[in-house]
Amino acid sequence: MSLQGRSLTDSRRDGKTAIVMHLKYLRQVLMTGLVPVLVVFGCVIGEGSLAGAPVKVIFDSDMDSDCDDAGAMAVLHALADKGEVEILATVTCGRNAWAPLTISALNTYYGRTNIPVGAPKFNAPLRESKYTRLVADKFPHALRQSEDAEDAVELYCRVLDQAEDNSVVILTVGYLSNLSALLKQSAKGNRPSGMELVRRKVRQWACMGGNFLGTPARDDLKLGNTNFVVDKEATYYVIKHWPARVMFVGREIGSVPSGLKAGARLVETPENNPVRFAYELYFGGKAKDRHVADPTTVLYAVRGLGDYWDAHTTGSMDLQPDMTFEWKEGAACNQGYLLKKRVNGKPNDQYIEQTIEGLMIQPPRKSP
Numbered sequence: 119m120s121l122q123g124r125s126l127t128d129s130r131r132d133g134k135t136a137i138v139m140h141l142k143y144l145r146q147v148l149m150t151g152l153v154p155v156l157v158v159f160g161c162v163i164g165e166g167s168l169a170g171a172p173v174k175v176i177f178d179s180d181m182d183s184d185c186d187d188a189g190a191m192a193v194l195h196a197l198a199d200k201g202e203v204e205i206l207a208t209v210t211c212g213r214n215a216w217a218p219l220t221i222s223a224l225n226t227y228y229g230r231t232n233i234p235v236g237a238p239k240f241n242a243p244l245r246e247s248k249y250t251r252l253v254a255d256k257f258p259h260a261l262r263q264s265e266d267a268e269d270a271v272e273l274y275c276r277v278l279d280q281a282e283d284n285s286v287v288i289l290t291v292g293y294l295s296n297l298s299a300l301l302k303q304s305a306k307g308n309r310p311s312g313m314e315l316v317r318r319k320v321r322q323w324a325c326m327g328g329n330f331l332g333t334p335a336r337d338d339l340k341l342g343n344t345n346f347v348v349d350k351e352a353t354y355y356v357i358k359h360w361p362a363r364v365m366f367v368g369r370e371i372g373s374v375p376s377g378l379k380a381g382a383r384l385v386e387t388p389e390n391n392p393v394r395f396a397y398e399l400y401f402g403g404k405a406k407d408r409h410v411a412d413p414t415t416v417l418y419a420v421r422g423l424g425d426y427w428d429a430h431t432t433g434s435m436d437l438q439p440d441m442t443f444e445w446k447e448g449a450a451c452n453q454g455y456l457l458k459k460r461v462n463g464k465p466n467d468q469y470i471e472q473t474i475e476g477l478m479i480q481p482p483r484k485s486p
Contacts, residue, residue, distance in 0.1 A: 172204040173420050174285055176277060178270075179412070180292030181221055182214040182247040183344070185400035188224065189381060190291050190412035192393040192478045194420075195228035199483035203420045206277050209236035209270045211292040213244040219254035222261035223392050229484025231260035236273035242295040243348050249399035257392045270296045271303055271312070278315040286319050289419040291326045291412035293345055298352035301359055317361040324419035326411055327353075328435070328443070330368040330455045335430070335445040341374055346441045357437050365418065365429065366455040372414030376458075378467050379407035380475040387479050413474045418456060426470055428457040 177194055179187045197203045208225060210217040218237045225233045261267060274296065278286060290297065303312030310318070327345035329337040337343060346353045357364075372378050384394040384405040397405035423429055431454035433447040445455075458465040 172198075172202055173287055174204050174206055174281065175287050175289050175419060176206050176274065177208045177416075178211055178288065178290045178292060178296055179209075179221070180212045180214075180243075180245070180345075180348075181210045181217040182212050182245045182250055184408070184412070185249060185381070185397045186408050186410060186412040187291060188220070188249070188253075188393045188396035189408070189410070189474075189478055190416045191221070191224045192480075193413045193416045193474060194289075195224070195230065195482070196477040196480040197416070197420045198230070199228070199480065205230065205233050206281070206286065207234045207236060207273050209273060209296060210267075211238060211242060211270070211290070211295045213238060213242050214247050214250055215264050216247070216250035216254040218264045218267035219259050219261055220250045220392070220396070222259035223253055223257040226259050227257065227390075227392050228482045234273055234277075235261050235267045236270035236296075237264065237267035238271070238296055238299070239269040240271075240295075240299060243293055245348070249396040252399055253392050253396055256395065257390075271299045274300045275303060275306075275309060275312060275315060278319040279309050281319045283318050284321050287321055287419050288316075288323045289415060290323070291345070291415050293349040293352065294325075294327075294356045295349045295352045297323075297356045297360075298349075301356060313359070313361060320362040322419075323360065323362060323364040324367060324415055325364055326367045326372075326415040328366050328368045328455070329370060330366065330430075330445065331370060334433075334447055335368075335455065337441070337443050339440075339442060341369055343369070343441060350439065350441055353441065354437060354439055357435060360452075363452045364454075366435070366453070367411070367415040367418055368455055369411060371411075371427070371456045371458065373409040373411035376409070376411075376467070378410045378414070378471055378474075380410050380413065380471055380478060381408045382406050383475055383479050387481070393478065410471070410474050413478065414470070417470075417474060417477075423456075426459060426466070426473070428459050429454050430457055 181187045198205055208221050210221060218235050222235050300312040305311040328343060329341045370376050381397050384397050387394050394405055432450045433445050434451055434453045435443050436446045437443040
């Protein structure tokens with residue numbers, strides 16, 4: 119089944135409104151005479167889902183400063199319930215004491231207590247959170263205490279070492295602290311170095327971060343770029359040394375100034391939903407709409423470009439130590455960034471919002 123056909127099937131499951139939006143989008147495409155196609159980016163984007171096999175994902179999140187990390191996990195688990203993704207591991211890239219327990223609580227709510235939870239055992243960034251402690255206190259979690267979380271780098275190495283070659287998608291919606299430590303990890307016994315594991319095992323890295331504005335795209339940090347600037351040294355090292363494909367999901371795709379948002383409809387979900395509670399705590403009461411930078415990255419990592427986005431796949435990021443960058447045009451290589459798909463001159467924002475929102479409020483397949 120084509121990715122467009124599969125998306126339509128999913129929309130039917132997600133509700134009548136999604137059907138209408140999808141059909142309206144396809145009608146607009148046909149009227150323009152354009153047919154959505156997948157961009158070749160070293161391999162077919164989203165090839166795992168196209169082949170019918172679940173995309174194998176390692177999810178890496180700061181899970182502290184923003185509630186859309188919880189929203190991203192809701193989308194990830196909803197896609198897993200649809201059989202589109204296999205979650206190999208869930209890790210936090212910061213040292214917030216309750217982040218691993220929050221991740222575990224979310225895995226538990228969606229009936230996946232067996233997913234390993236990792237946390238950095240090095241001097242990673244430490245940031246406060248409006249919701250992690252209370253989520254960890256209120257909801258059951260398979261992880262007994264934060265200290266029981268596996269060493270994030272060791273977890274990465276173990277999962278990658280056991281994976282088939284060119285099979286894993288790494289999905290980061292936080293700082294790049296873990297990836298920096300992974301790339302610097304030496305070989306141990308018969309296990310290759312972290313750099314070699316990434317080179318052999320990783321099919322693609324989907325990275326939420328950066329602002330890709332103008333032609334050529336550049337980031338002067340005026341809009342903010344938290345995922346890059348919190349641990350600048352790690353970001354600089356990873357982007358300069360990453361040996362596999364990477365697709366950047368810029369803030370203009372799902373955050374400011376994208377205009378996309380979701381979350382208010384979480385009030386339609388049960389009160390025992392930790393995602394809903396995280397949004398309520400973040401907004402100091404009732405769950406409200408929030409940008410969808412992280413959920414957007416999840417959607418891309420699992421479904422690829424589909425009929426959601428286009429991509430710029432030539433050239434590379436010329437990143438500076440202060441985290442400003444300019445995109446240097448050139449031949450196709452291992453780097454790219456997402457672009458909004460436009461039909462009749464307008465971006466399909468509403469379609470993406472409805473897709474993400476439908477996944478965020480989808481009930482767990484297994485009752486918590």
